[in-house]
Amino acid sequence: MRQSRPSHSRLTPDEWLESEQLLSPEEADLPAGRHAFHKEALMAFIQQDARSTTAASAAPPSAAPVRRRLLRPLIVLPVAACSLALVAAGVLTFTAGGEAGDGSAAGPALTATVGAGTSAGVPQLLDRISLASAESPQVEVRAGQYVYVESKVATTYEKTVGDKTTLASDGIHRRQVWNSTDGTKGWLIDPAVSPPGGEKLDRTNEKGESEPARLNAPTYDYLATLPTDPDTLLAKIYKETKGMGNSPDQQAFTTIGDLLHESLPPAELNTALYKAAAKIPGVVHVEDAADAIGRRGVAVARLDETSGARTEWIFDAKTFTYLGERTIQVRPDGGDSGLIKPGTVIYTEAVTLRQVVDELKETPSSGA
Numbered sequence: 001m002r003q004s005r006p007s008h009s010r011l012t013p014d015e016w017l018e019s020e021q022l023l024s025p026e027e028a029d030l031p032a033g034r035h036a037f038h039k040e041a042l043m044a045f046i047q048q049d050a051r052s053t054t055a056a057s058a059a060p061p062s063a064a065p066v067r068r069r070l071l072r073p074l075i076v077l078p079v080a081a082c083s084l085a086l087v088a089a090g091v092l093t094f095t096a097g098g099e100a101g102d103g104s105a106a107g108p109a110l111t112a113t114v115g116a117g118t119s120a121g122v123p124q125l126l127d128r129i130s131l132a133s134a135e136s137p138q139v140e141v142r143a144g145q146y147v148y149v150e151s152k153v154a155t156t157y158e159k160t161v162g163d164k165t166t167l168a169s170d171g172i173h174r175r176q177v178w179n180s181t182d183g184t185k186g187w188l189i190d191p192a193v194s195p196p197g198g199e200k201l202d203r204t205n206e207k208g209e210s211e212p213a214r215l216n217a218p219t220y221d222y223l224a225t226l227p228t229d230p231d232t233l234l235a236k237i238y239k240e241t242k243g244m245g246n247s248p249d250q251q252a253f254t255t256i257g258d259l260l261h262e263s264l265p266p267a268e269l270n271t272a273l274y275k276a277a278a279k280i281p282g283v284v285h286v287e288d289a290a291d292a293i294g295r296r297g298v299a300v301a302r303l304d305e306t307s308g309a310r311t312e313w314i315f316d317a318k319t320f321t322y323l324g325e326r327t328i329q330v331r332p333d334g335g336d337s338g339l340i341k342p343g344t345v346i347y348t349e350a351v352t353l354r355q356v357v358d359e360l361k362e363t364p365s366s367g368a
Helices: 013-019 036-058 079-089 120-135 230-240 250-260 267-277
Strands: 068-070 146-161 164-169 174-180 186-189 199-201 283-290 296-303 309-314 320-329 345-357
Touching: 068 250, 120 267, 120 283, 120 296, 174 296, 230 250, 250 267, 250 296, 250 309, 250 320
Parallel strands: none
Antiparallel strands: 068 146, 146 164, 146 174, 146 345, 174 186, 186 199, 283 296, 296 309, 309 320, 320 345
């Protein structure tokens, strides 16, 4: 006798795929994903747009430009009212001959198998990850030093030439970020979004005023002030991100992922973040996932019900060391073109080095 299908109320959205065929979804918003490009992508766009406008006024008409759309909305430091409108829309456009960071050649869209997600065992998995984090060697960070994070990353985006839109990727490439402990000095080298040699990162707004650190734009010094009780920490995250993202729960998950990914949280906070994540509704365990360089592991993940994209934090299955993150489309018709199909990897990252250095642009391998 055929068993009745389980009620959706007893399953997380990510588990619906395992119990029944999905109904045709409404048009999805752009996926929340991770806010990896920070201020630099927006600034590159503004600078490039200005150059393109100047060149266009002096040059004869040419072929229709290629438009590149970043599929992840960007949370950045304030720069200008018109720029914030672009951020709110969750999309930035780069024109041909003027894309930020010409050192990363466009390639085919990134794809992967969508692993099944289940809510079973999530608290136990995050407990093991928390314990591994607490037992890992602790890094001493002193005032005046820099947190250096090196990773391999790639993004799939929509590319429009004339009236034809296709998917492309910026290819897996090296990304290097330096940030001073107080956030006043920083540097980014990422050929997909920065000019050759990299660019300066700072915390100033369009008026030249210094912006204070916050949850979605933290510094090491700021992280050291956050509560380490998981319930208190999670309550703070919900309160300070109210109205952001596609839902409160998804934004809380995204915010924790941002704090884990391209920073160096103090040991007690790192442990508390994992314990807080276990309390967010809809978080699932994915048995098999891979980072940007193919390292396989288990994932803690959550499906954005609006966009149909799932953000996955990937950990080594034996040591539970953090490997990286990816955002993969799970439901049909993602993005505003409808081309983002299940299995499209919207963003992928593999953290390869996270260390403290004494000088801006110093790399641990060269010491200079």
